[in-house]
Amino acid sequence: xxxxxxxxxxxxxxxxxxxxxxxxxxxxxxxxxxxxxxxxxxxxxxxxxxxxxxxxxxxxxxxxxxxxxxxxxxxxxxxxxxxxxxxxxxxxxxxxxxxxxxxxxxxxxxxxxxxxxxxxxxxxxxxxxxxxxxxxxxxxxxxxxxxxxxxxxxxxxxxxxxxxxxxxxxxxxxxxxxxxxxxxxxxxxxxxxxxxxxxxxxxxxxxxxxxxxxxxxxxxxxxxxxxxxxxxxxxxxxxxxxxxxxxxxxxxxxxxxxxxxxxxxxxxxxxxxxxxxxxxxxxxxxxxxxxxxxxxxxxxxxxxxxxxxxxxxxxxxxxxxxxxxxxxxxxxxxxxxxxxxxxxxxxxxxxxxxxxxxxxxxxxxxxxxxxxxxxxxxxxxxxxxxxxxxxxxxxxxxxxxxxxxxxxxxxxxxxxxxxxxxxxxxxxxxxxxxxxxxxxxxxxxxx
Ligand code: UDX
Numbered sequence: 001x002x003x004x005x006x007x008x009x010x011x012x013x014x015x016x017x018x019x020x021x022x023x024x025x026x027x028x029x030x031x032x033x034x035x036x037x038x039x040x041x042x043x044x045x046x047x048x049x050x051x052x053x054x055x056x057x058x059x060x061x062x063x064x065x066x067x068x069x070x071x072x073x074x075x076x077x078x079x080x081x082x083x084x085x086x087x088x089x090x091x092x093x094x095x096x097x098x099x100x101x102x103x104x105x106x107x108x109x110x111x112x113x114x115x116x117x118x119x120x121x122x123x124x125x126x127x128x129x130x131x132x133x134x135x136x137x138x139x140x141x142x143x144x145x146x147x148x149x150x151x152x153x154x155x156x157x158x159x160x161x162x163x164x165x166x167x168x169x170x171x172x173x174x175x176x177x178x179x180x181x182x183x184x185x186x187x188x189x190x191x192x193x194x195x196x197x198x199x200x201x202x203x204x205x206x207x208x209x210x211x212x213x214x215x216x217x218x219x220x221x222x223x224x225x226x227x228x229x230x231x232x233x234x235x236x237x238x239x240x241x242x243x244x245x246x247x248x249x250x251x252x253x254x255x256x257x258x259x260x261x262x263x264x265x266x267x268x269x270x271x272x273x274x275x276x277x278x279x280x281x282x283x284x285x286x287x288x289x290x291x292x293x294x295x296x297x298x299x300x301x302x303x304x305x306x307x308x309x310x311x312x313x314x315x316x317x318x319x320x321x322x323x324x325x326x327x328x329x330x331x332x333x334x335x336x337x338x339x340x341x342x343x344x345x346x347x348x349x350x351x352x353x354x355x356x357x358x359x360x361x362x363x364x365x366x367x368x369x370x371x372x373x374x375x376x377x378x379x380x381x382x383x384x385x386x387x388x389x390x391x392x393x394x395x396x397x398x399x400x401x402x403x404x405x406x407x408x409x410x411x412x413x414x415x416x417x418x419x420x421x422x423x424x425x426x427x428x429x430x431x432x433x434x435x436x437x438x439x440x441x442x443x444x445x446x447x
Contacts, residue, residue, distance in 0.1 A: 001025070001187055004077025006102045008035060008066065010046060010161070010265070011119055011154050012083030017051060018165040020058035022190035027065045029073035039066045047331040047358050050162040074109035079187060081152075082130070083119040092272035093280075094123050103130045107137035110145050115180045117150045121214075121270060123277045124207040127151050127174070148180040151203045153210035158264065159329030166191060171198045174206020211277075214270040215288055220255040221262045222294040228258035228438025238438025239420060258438045260392060260418030261299035263326030263335035268295070299340040302390055302418050305435045307348070309388075309414070315349035320386035320410070322379055323393025323419075324356035324363050331358040333366060337418060338392040346372045355382035357395050383409035394419040403430045 001024050005016040008030040020026040030036055035045055042056045058064035067073065074080065084098040099120055106116060116134065118127055127149045134147055151174035156164040171188050175181050181200055185192070192198060201209070224242070231238040238258050246253035262268070271292050278285040306314060326336035333339060336359075342352050353374045354363065360375050367373055376382040379397065383389060383406060391398055399421055407413045413432040415422075420436045427434035435441050 001079060001183075002077050003027070003079045003081065003187070004029060004073040005081040005083055005119075006030075006070075006073065006105075007082065007084035007098070007120070008032075008039065008045075009083065009085055010048075010158070011156070012081065013039075013044075013046070013055070014048065014051060014156060014161045014165050015081065015083060015119060015154065016064060017054040017058055018162065018191075019187070020061075020064040021054055021166075023063070024187065025063055025076075026058075027067060027073050027076045029067055029070055031068060033068055036066045036068050048161050049159065049329060054162060070105045071109045074106050074114070075111075077114070078112075079115045079117060079183060080106055081117045081119045086120050086122055086273075088269050088272060091276055093276040094121070094269070094273045096122065096126060096129065099126065100129060100133050103133040104137050106147075107134040107143075108141065110147065111143070112145065114145075114147045115150060115183055116147055117152045117184070118207075119152055119154055121153060121210050121266070121273075122151075122207060123273060124204050124211075126207060127203045148175065148177040149203070150175040150177075150180050150184060151206035152184065153206060155210075155213065158332055159327065168197055172206050172209055173198060173200045174203040174209075175200065176203065211270055211274045214266050215274055215291070217255050218262055218267040218271050218295070219287065219291050221257075221259075221267075222291040222298070224256045224258045225261070225298045225437070226294050231438045232440040237424075241438075258420065259298075259394075260302050260337040260341070260437060261295050263299075263337055264332065265334045268292075268335045271295075299337045300344065301437060302337075302341050302392070302416050303344040305416050305441075306345070306388070306390070309416075309433075309435070309441075314345060316351075317349075317387045318351045318353055318385055319345055320382045320389045321352050321354040322356075322382065322389065322391045322398050323395055324354055325359035325393055328393055328395045329358075331356075331362045333359055333362045336392070339366075341390065341392060341418075342367075342373070346370075353382045353384070353386055355379045356393065357397060380405065380409070385409075385411065387411045388414035388416060390416040390418065391421060392418045394421060403427075403432070407431065 003019055003024050003026045005012045005028045008028045016026045016028045044052050082099055082102045084102055086094040089095040131149045153172055173181055173184055228238040242256055245251050246256055271288055275285050275288050324338045326332055345352055351372050353376055355376045415432050415434050417436045424434055
């Protein structure tokens, strides 16, 4: 099928590459000429496992085309995806200017029936706005062409985006057009095997489904972090509690890991956007407001441990930091807990010596050259002469480190673990003072 994707960001690029891989003819349009040129040379703007070979092989075979020519894009696709960004505006609402600009562009160039698919995460009611924008533009240039608008939210996780796209749990189609539904079923049929994963509904329900999914997951995390804080105050161990409650299938083990807060491009933005959307219809989303507030505080947790350990004075101290990205297997630093920690440490006069397997360049891009930030080539060199080690991201390479080496390099055996990677008992045997989330100063070395 002939497909066009507007917006070669995370969602657009992965979706386009996966559709090309199963044989569709995909044209990707972006306003960013440099990005388009880079992609043509096989330079992928994001780190995502499995994406580079997928993009390059499909580009070489001609099934995946990159261009800035919007007119060509509109002409090409019978199915046109809108996958541009919806950044939060000043009050946290999703800003639709890019989505509506694409809708206008499509209307200007279309001369036969098009199915316009909203892939970006957009507030409930956006499909109606897209419809209105296309209709108004067509009317203003006196063109009569039919079209459908479908809401088809994505659920991919960074770091597993290609697999998630290839093997989706569900394919949500929000549409009032049987014809559009059939076309999309055909488009997705290579991914819709074993059992029918397509769930159809009205457009507004599909739009809300995406927010509800992300907000539910964010709620699980903040709830667990709240219980972790209580566990600490009660002298309980959150890891036992997690195990205990996860065994109830109604709760489940997934997404109940306590930690130093959730980040990324989705959860913080979507929770905030739903809170704002709720306010606009006269409703106070109390649960979501708390989810956000708990997460905000949770990102300060490691800093609080560090400050209390050093009697509120870290001036001139060197802090080794393992993990900068908001989660493993990505170089994405958006809303990462490491940023809150580093910025607080700098304000307090400390130096951060950091290592991350993928996010070093991105960190350099964000913070530039800064005396208080030393980006180190290996996890071991990040420890050199440091006063303690802090872990913000649970990359696999941090899970079984050489503790003797850590001890020999640090000024004192002291670890602050924002992802609860280690067993306190083992840490005590190694002689570490070990702080973890929901466990507090769970062990003191050699006690
Ligand atoms: C999320 C959703 O999972 C995905 O379905 C949606 O399409 C986009 O948003 P992503 O942002 O890539 O995906 O990250 P995810 O793996 O969900 O993790 C989000 C954050 O929550 C990370 O910072 C992670 O460290 C944190 N997290 C996750 C926890 O703190 N505890 C958990 O138990 C799970």
